[in-house]
Amino acid sequence: MKTFELSIAEAAELIAHKELSPVELVNGVIDRILEIDDDVGAFALLRFDEARKEAMRAEQELMTGKPISPLHGIPVALKDLIDIAGYPTSASSRVQEGHIARHDAHVTTRLREAGAIIIGKTHTHELAFGLTTPQTANPWNPDHTPGGSSGGSAAAVAYGGAIAALGTDTGGSIRVPAALCGVVGLKPTQDRISLDGIYPLAASLDHVGPITRTVLDADLMFQLLASAGKADTAVARQVKKDDLRGVKLGVPGNYFYDRLDPEIETVMQNLQASLADAGAELVEITIPATETIMPAQWGVMLPEAAFVHRENIRSMPGLYGDDVRVLLETGSLLPAQDYLAAKQAQARLRTVWSNIFYQVDALIVPTVPQVAARRDQETFDWPDGTSESVVEAYVRLNAVANLTGMPALTVPAGVHSSGLPFGVQFMGPHHCENLLLQLGRTAERRDLRSTRDPRSRSLVTS
Numbered sequence: 001m002k003t004f005e006l007s008i009a010e011a012a013e014l015i016a017h018k019e020l021s022p023v024e025l026v027n028g029v030i031d032r033i034l035e036i037d038d039d040v041g042a043f044a045l046l047r048f049d050e051a052r053k054e055a056m057r058a059e060q061e062l063m064t065g066k067p068i069s070p071l072h073g074i075p076v077a078l079k080d081l082i083d084i085a086g087y088p089t090s091a092s093s094r095v096q097e098g099h100i101a102r103h104d105a106h107v108t109t110r111l112r113e114a115g116a117i118i119i120g121k122t123h124t125h126e127l128a129f130g131l132t133t134p135q136t137a138n139p140w141n142p143d144h145t146p147g148g149s150s151g152g153s154a155a156a157v158a159y160g161g162a163i164a165a166l167g168t169d170t171g172g173s174i175r176v177p178a179a180l181c182g183v184v185g186l187k188p189t190q191d192r193i194s195l196d197g198i199y200p201l202a203a204s205l206d207h208v209g210p211i212t213r214t215v216l217d218a219d220l221m222f223q224l225l226a227s228a229g230k231a232d233t234a235v236a237r238q239v240k241k242d243d244l245r246g247v248k249l250g251v252p253g254n255y256f257y258d259r260l261d262p263e264i265e266t267v268m269q270n271l272q273a274s275l276a277d278a279g280a281e282l283v284e285i286t287i288p289a290t291e292t293i294m295p296a297q298w299g300v301m302l303p304e305a306a307f308v309h310r311e312n313i314r315s316m317p318g319l320y321g322d323d324v325r326v327l328l329e330t331g332s333l334l335p336a337q338d339y340l341a342a343k344q345a346q347a348r349l350r351t352v353w354s355n356i357f358y359q360v361d362a363l364i365v366p367t368v369p370q371v372a373a374r375r376d377q378e379t380f381d382w383p384d385g386t387s388e389s390v391v392e393a394y395v396r397l398n399a400v401a402n403l404t405g406m407p408a409l410t411v412p413a414g415v416h417s418s419g420l421p422f423g424v425q426f427m428g429p430h431h432c433e434n435l436l437l438q439l440g441r442t443a444e445r446r447d448l449r450s451t452r453d454p455r456s457r458s459l460v461t462s
Contacts, residue, residue, distance in 0.1 A: 003028030004160030005455050008217040011163060012070040015062065022062070022073025025163075026055040026117055029075045032160040033119070041136045042146075042156040044080040044090060046120040051075065054117045061115070070220050072115030077162035079153050080121040081128055081199040082208075084108055091199050092135065093126045094319040095312050105197025107166055107208060110225050119162055122152030128168055128201045129305060129324045131176055131394045134375065138181060139454035140420050144372040147177030147394065153211045154181040160455045164217055168198060169207045171297055172398025175410040178211050179367035179423030182412045182453070184440070185211045186218045189430045190405030193225045202304035204346070205297075205402040215411060215440035222433060242442050245279035247435070250360035255290040256397055259382050260369045264422055267413050268366055271424055271443060275364070278442050283360050289352050292345045294392070297399040299334070299342025306331030346403050353404045357429040362439060367410040367423035369393050401427055409436040411443055 003025050006014070014020035030048050037043055058073040083089050083101035085108075090096045104112065111118065125133045125148035133151025138144040139159040146155040150167025154177035157165050167174040169187040178185025186209045193208050200206055210221035251272060257265065276282050306313065306328050313320065313328045320328065356363075370380050370393060379387045388396075401408040407430070410423040424443060426436045 002160075004032040004163075006163060007214045008070060008074055008164055008212065008220050009214065011074055012072070015073050016068065018062070022055040022058040022117065023052070025073060026051050026075050026119070029119060029160065029162065036139070036159050037161060039137065039142055040139050040155050040159060040161075042122050042152040042159070042161055043077070043120045044092060044123045044152065045087065047087070047118065051117050051119050058115055058117065069114040069224070071111065071224060074116050074163050075119040076111055076116045077119055077122050077153055077156045077165040078108065079124050079150050079165070079167045081124060081168055082108060082121070082166060083197040084118060084121070087121070089121075089199055091127045092124045093321070093324075095127070095309075095316065096199075101197070103197060106194035107225055108197065114224055122150070122156050122165060124152060125149035125173075126321045126324045127305075127309075128170060128173060128199070129327055131172065131391045132373075132375070133177070137375070138372050138420070140182065140372070143374055144420060145180065145375050145377075145390075147180035147368075147372065149173040149177075150211065151177045154178050154183055154185070157181070157183045157211050157213060158454050164210060164212045164221055166208060167211050168201070169209060169402065170201045170205045171301060171395045171402055174207070174209050174211060175367050175398050175408060175423070175425060176394045179410045179412075179425075180372040180421065182415070182421030183211055183213055184215055184218045184412070185209065185410045185423075186222055186433070186436075187401060187408045188222060188226060188433055189407045192407075192431070192433070193222075200308050202301040202308075204304060204343075205301055207402065215409070215437055215444050218409070218440075219437045222437075226433075243279055244275060244439070244442055247280045247362070247439070248283050248360040249275060249280040249439070250283050250285045250356065250363040252287050252363065252365060253284050255287050255293075256365040259384075259386075259388065259393075260366060261371070261416070261422075263416050264366055264369065264371075264413070267422075268364070268424065271413065272364060275439070275443060280439075285356065285359060287356070289349060292349060293400050293403065294396060296342050296345035296349060296403055297395065299338060300346055300403070302327060302331030303334050303339045304331075306334075349400065350404045353400065353406060354429070362426050362428035362432065362435055364439075365425050365427065366397060367413075367425040369397060371416045371418055371420035371422050397425070406430055407433050407436055409433075409440050411440045
């Protein structure tokens with residue numbers, strides 16, 4: 001196995017036993033970026049020289065016997081909304097040109113304290129306001145989108161340009177690209193990881209979380225970022241148990257399975273049976289108030305985003321991309337009463353979903369209803385003769401976790417006949433990340449190993 005193919009846990013074990021040096025690991029990842037990223041375009045900014053120096057320091061600390069964390073010497077990428085002191089935070093937008101961060105974001109500080117090495121910053125859909133990240137290609141097929149808005153982070157982890165990455169999620173922006181690029185993405189409970197130093201999109205919907213190759217890696221990242229600064233390997237070991245006895249796993253009979261690619265639907269059914277074999281009790285449930293999810297998502301997100309950009313959208317509208325400018329202008333025109341109605345709907349959804357988790361411990365649902373769209377594709381056509389915009393389709397299965405603040409984990413579910421990956425998503429009540437990680441670990445070990453992997457190819461080809 002090449003160094004850029006390692007997971008955090010695998011690399012950490014080799015580093016701890018002095019079988020792999022941080023310098024070797026960082027150089028392996030840099031070589032991979034130089035080989036692949038011209039084709040993929042995952043990175044907005046690279047800091048190779050600084051990363052090499054930090055790797056040398058990490059190696060010296062290792063040799064002196066200093067206690068190290070599982071992230072010590074691990075190359076990590078940050079979505080270009082996350083501040084690194086002394087570096088630009090562009091949010092992939094001309095509006096942010098020339099903005100240099102004065103301080104590290106909270107998550108940047110946590111990673112540095114743990115010995116992680118920030119290899120660079122990854123592209124986002126402009127201002128995180130979209131689901132396609134047009135400047136980045138999907139490593140599995142460059143004619144297709146990596147998803148968004150954390151498309152650069154997911155693509156980098158998928159092809160080996162980083163061992164792990166951070167993304168943000170306001171309507172699926174961690175989970176959608178993770179699913180479309182065949183990696184793991186965790187959107188934790190709202191406010192579980194600080195957003196300090198992260199460029200906002202919509203205050204009541206924004207989350208930050210890890211994108212990784214394995215569920216164990218997501219756990220290690222989560223424990224580090226959500227705690228006082230230590231990755232709790234004991235907790236990580238707890239979720240290795242392949243035993244789901246006593247877990248009530250909800251299977252919705254509506255909404256999440258209404259419009260779904262037939263291959264994805266078949267895999268979901270097989271996965272449900274597999275988890276039942278591991279001891280989970282499958283419980284069919286009906287989700288109330290689903291008709292309010294998308295109106296509430298747009299009704300909250302548009303005005304909150306417009307508020308963030310209220311000055312710039314008036315003074316420099318020409319610096320925004322067309323799609324983002326239209327959304328911000330729409331949000332600025334919505335009456336206050338419409339925003340208040342959307343906030344009331346959001347509050348009702350929080351109550352509805354709190355009640356759902358009195359019936360079941362967690363839900364199993366698809367992360368995306370279709371695999372990655374072509375980069376020029378605007379709609380999906382469904383067998384019933386209807387069509388749906390690509391953005392709407394991807395947001396539809398993810399938005400409720402942002403509206404309610406509940407955690408959600410996406411895990412690779414396999415590879416479609418088109419050659420593109422897709423994901424399965426576990427959702428649960430606030431602060432149940434350990435349960436979701438246990439479900440993800442069990443699913444991952446049973447039948448979710450992909451048969452193809454873009455990291456195994458020397459070049460990205462269509």
